[in-house]
Amino acid sequence: MPENSPQDGRVTRTATTESARHRSDLAEYERSDGRPVFVLTxxxxxxxxxxxxxxxxxxxxxxxxxxxxxxxxxxxxxxxxxxxxxxxxxxxxxxxxxxxxxxxxxxxxxxxxxxxxxxxxxxxxxxxxxxxxxxxxxxxxxxxxxxxxxxxxxxxxxxxxxxxxxxxxxxxxxxxxxxxxxxxxxxxxxxxxxxxxxxxxxxxxxxxxxxxxxxxxxxxxxxxxxxxxxxxxxxxxxxxxxxxxxxxxxTRFIASQKLKHANNAAEEGDAIAAIKRAQAAEDIKMGNLTPSTNNSSEGSDKDKVEDEIDELGSEQAFSTAEEEEVAPPEVLVKKKAHFKDFIxxxxxxxxxxxxxxxxxxxxxxxxxxxxxxxxxxxxxxxxxxxxxxxxxxxxxxxxxxxxxxxxxxxxxxxxxxxxxxxxxxxxxxxxxxxxxxxxxxxxxxxxxxxxxxxxxxxxxxxxxxxxxxxxxxxxxxxxxxxxxxxxxxxxxxxxxxxxxxxxxxxxxxxxxxxxxxxxxxxxxxxxxxxxxxxxxxxxxxxxxxxxxxxLILADEIRIKREERERRERL
Missing domain, CATH: 1.20.1250.20 (MFS general substrate transporter like domains)
Known part of the structure; x- marks a missing residue:
């Protein structure tokens, strides 16, 4: 069981750095391809x-x-x-x-x-x-x-x-x-x-x-x-x-809109992984990455993301307060915003x-x-x-x-x-x-x-x-x-x-x-x-x-959720 998801389903304090722990993984997909940044694909x-x-x-x-x-x-x-x-x-x-x-x-x-x-x-x-x-x-x-x-x-x-x-x-x-x-x-x-x-x-x-x-x-x-x-x-x-x-x-926008929300914080890691695959797939599409530049499976990652998007089909992003209580921050940060949410x-x-x-x-x-x-x-x-x-x-x-x-x-x-x-x-x-x-x-x-x-x-x-x-x-x-x-x-x-x-x-x-x-x-x-x-x-x-x-918004959402759950436990 992941360390940020104890058996009672509550998020512990270690989850506050979840996004930070994944920054290095995200950077892997954003790293230099050897060309100057002003040289476009x-x-x-x-x-x-x-x-x-x-x-x-x-x-x-x-x-x-x-x-x-x-x-x-x-x-x-x-x-x-x-x-x-x-x-x-x-x-x-x-x-x-x-x-x-x-x-x-x-x-x-x-x-x-x-x-x-x-x-x-x-x-x-x-x-x-x-x-x-x-x-x-x-x-x-x-x-x-x-x-x-x-x-x-x-x-x-x-x-x-x-x-x-x-x-x-x-x-x-x-x-x-x-x-x-x-x-x-x-x-x-x-x-x-x-x-x-x-x-x-x-x-x-x-x-x-x-x-x-x-x-x-x-x-x-x-x-x-x-x-x-x-x-x-x-x-x-x-x-x-x-x-x-x-x-x-x-690919990033679609994947983040269609991702299935987690029923509890234990699934947050899966949500992050899916967004990472979407980011990798988008970089492949834009020509910034090829399967040979990462010694692993960016090409297959792209297929995985597209398969996942097809599988999710018409499922909608979260829109109610109840869903926000359980949805992982990495999904919430990309959901469609409405005026009240904006304010x-x-x-x-x-x-x-x-x-x-x-x-x-x-x-x-x-x-x-x-x-x-x-x-x-x-x-x-x-x-x-x-x-x-x-x-x-x-x-x-x-x-x-x-x-x-x-x-x-x-x-x-x-x-x-x-x-x-x-x-x-x-x-x-x-x-x-x-x-x-x-x-x-x-x-x-x-x-x-x-x-x-x-x-x-x-x-x-x-x-x-x-x-x-x-x-x-x-x-x-x-x-x-x-x-x-x-x-x-x-x-x-x-x-x-x-x-x-x-x-x-x-x-x-x-x-x-x-x-x-x-x-x-x-x-x-x-x-x-x-x-x-x-x-x-x-x-x-x-x-x-x-x-x-x-990532910054994901951390803010997670910290607020933890504080709310800590108050509920007291």
Whole structure:
């Protein structure tokens, strides 16, 4: 009889270290395969393509609105600026929708399962993009056209927002522990490529229209340019939709949902063993392990797990308090979560502070990050790419070129610096130094805003963007996917991401008016304060490199059960 299961069926104190005793066994399945963590297997590359396209579209759709808004000036207002209140609404529309999508899809992924939900957010993105392209600029008044556009960008945002918790959970569920942060950083890095491609596509389409707009003076043809630019995003969306809709649930997730619960604590060891086999099978599927790498039976383990899942069939995970009294923690940590369960878990300070940390840091980061990137015209003006002179075509072309320069200098390099170092330096270190370095360059730009030379401004702004992405912009996405147990991961990630988008909305709506009232340097000082505060709130979070939140939750459940049984015996 196992030492943690005496004959009276009660758990003794030795069971508190059950998960700790199995850590070495779990590590056996997570150990290095001899390749650097940033070298992905073929299956991981496929997953990167399926999940990463959402963030490609996220950046493409969110940042392409800047040149599109400029094009609409010429199509609807004769080259004059858009009405400030409507411009803010159009730019904030996708972020407003994102908040809704992050909450809704995050909860659904935990309550209904990943497979039942994944792909639906991409269908929304496709529908909203098509509806956006139908904006009737020839029949509605200019103001009504902007309202029409903003409404469907809200719908677009719901789909984009839903992709955050969905892709994060899908990736984290499938990732080898030693590569989990790298995989998440790879997924998120597609934002950089989305922004870059948005600018590049705009340049290409404008070049195709040059003879019409610049040669013949038919500026109204810009109406076709922005629709093509927006519509190009449908290509990767349609290319990925089938794969998302047919992506099976991860072996780990299925096994943990279907495991037969133990009738007493004596069966806890069997439950742990089954989860270990599921983890091994998932690593085999992802190409991180082969039967030859472990001198034993990972291949047969995979068959065992699949047989076990088939055998369990439609048996449901636990849902009543009585079942929780007897179910082993290793099963409980992966069961589908419901709202009351979620609230109960986060009512404890040790858990609540993690959610506060992920929410507040993401909120503060996005105030600064989106405040600058949704209003890049201020930056473009400083570096001479604001399109303030020349023909309408030349102005648009210059703005798009400036946007691409900014993206190439800071966005993409920053993301890949995170990918290459995240498993070495850790998430917490990268996030704190990223906040502090961003604050430094914001202070330089704000303090010397009117005296910096053009080359100096470009260098400082590029370094600012670099440390946004080799820093908090990457890690605020990774943290919720790694610090929370599987049972609460998607909803907690959705709430954290929604807090971030709330910061983006604040910036989109307030930046222009604040810049006029107190000046751009003063607004940049506000962003400086946000970054310093973000570094402070990061201290609420643990380092998650190599951390398994499910094992931690298993220990917490076991200790609570022991304490309850000890009180009953007294």
């Amino acid at each position: 073929r299956t991981e590359l496929k997953l990167l393509g399926i999940a990463g396209v959402g963030f490609f579209l996220d950046a493409y759709d969110l940042f392409v609105i800047n040149p599109v808004a400029t094009m609409l000036q010429y199509r609807l207002y004769g080259g004059n600026h858009l009405p400030p209140h409507l411009e803010g609404f159009v730019k904030a529309g996708a972020n407003i929708g994102s908040v809704i999508g992050q909450f809704a899809f995050g909860y659904a992924a935990d309550a209904l399962g990943r497979k039942a939900v994944y792909g639906k957010e991409l269908m929304l993105i496709i529908l909203a993009t098509i509806l956006t392209m139908t904006t009737p600029t020839g029949s509605l008044s200019p103001d009504h056209c902007l309202i029409y556009l903003a409404i469907f960008r809200i719908l677009l945002g719901i789909g984009v927002g839903g992709d955050y918790p969905m892709s994060a959970s899908i990736t984290s569920d499938r990732s080898n522990l030693r590569k989990r942060g790298t995989m998440l950083a790879y997924i998120f890095s597609n934002q950089g490529w989305g922004s870059f491609m948005g600018s590049l596509i705009t340049i290409i389409v404008l070049a195709c229209y040059k003879h019409v707009m610049d040669g013949k003076g038919e500026v109204h043809k810009v109406d076709g340019v922005w629709r093509i630019v927006v519509g190009v995003s449908l290509i990767p969306a349609f290319a990925t939709l089938y794969h998302r809709l047919t992506l099976p649930e991860s 109960k878990y986060f009512s404890e300070w040790r858990h609540a502070k993690l959610l506060i940390g992920t929410c507040v840091t993401w909120f503060l980061l996005d105030i600064a990050f989106y405040g600058i990137n949704l209003n890049q015209n201020v930056v473009l003006q400083q570096i001479g790419y604001d399109g303030s002179d020349g023909s309408p075509w030349n102005r648009l072309f210059k703005i798009s070129t400036g946007n691409m320069i900014i993206t190439a200098l800071g966005f993409v390099p920053g993301y890949y610096a995170s990918i290459l170092t995240i498993e070495k330096l850790g998430r917490k270190w990268i996030q704190i130094q990223g906040f502090l370095m961003s604050a430094l360059f914001l202070a330089i730009i704000a303090g010397l805003f009117n005296s910096l030379s053009k080359p100096a401004f470009i260098v400082n702004f590029a370094l600012l963007q670099f440390f946004f992405n080799f820093g908090a912009n990457t890690t605020t996405y990774c943290y919720p996917a790694e610090v929370f147990p599987t049972r609460y991961r998607a909803f907690a990630h959705g709430i954290s991401a929604a807090a971030g988008k709330a910061g983006a909305i604040v910036s989109a709506l307030a930046f222009n008016s604040l810049s006029k009232d107190i000046g751009t340097p003063a607004v940049l000082w506000i962003f400086f304060g946000c970054c310093v505060a973000g570094a402070g709130f990061t201290l609420l979070l643990p380092e998650v490199k190599g951390r398994d939140p499910d």
